[in-house]
Amino acid sequence: MVFSYARKESLGHLTALASRLCSNRLGRRFREAGMGMTAEQWGAALVLASGEAMTQQQLGARLFLEKSSVSRLVDGLERRGFISRAPDPDDGRQKLVVLTPQATAMLEPCAAIAREVLEEAQHGMDAGERRACRALLLRIIDNLAE
16 A cells, blocks of 8 residues: 655645644743743633633634533633633523633733744745735635634
8 A cells, every 4th residue: 555645745734733833832932921821721812802701612613622622721721710700691501701800911911922923933924925824824714614
């Protein structure tokens, strides 16, 4: 059986690698700054930054995460004091999650670190290349989002 797969030419491999490298660098920078937040938790905080209370299911849908991953993510955010859970007034079986004042106060310092990491990731790209890269990634996301 002959197996042929050019990993270094695969958009799936390349986007996953780029994402993992960005997440690792972002997480390291957050740790160095004493933020106590992971890159994954930062993504959830950005969704919750609108101030809208939402269920774990709604958060998971916006992050494209499976139920078990969202549960671990929310548990970690709660342990660190970044979110609080409250009963949903419309459905007592559900809990709504919101950012705590502690997490809200961290949004801008974390955003500054995230901007620095993105600048490092985009080093050497001109404005047109950055726009084209974003446009192509958004097209891939649109093509694959369910």
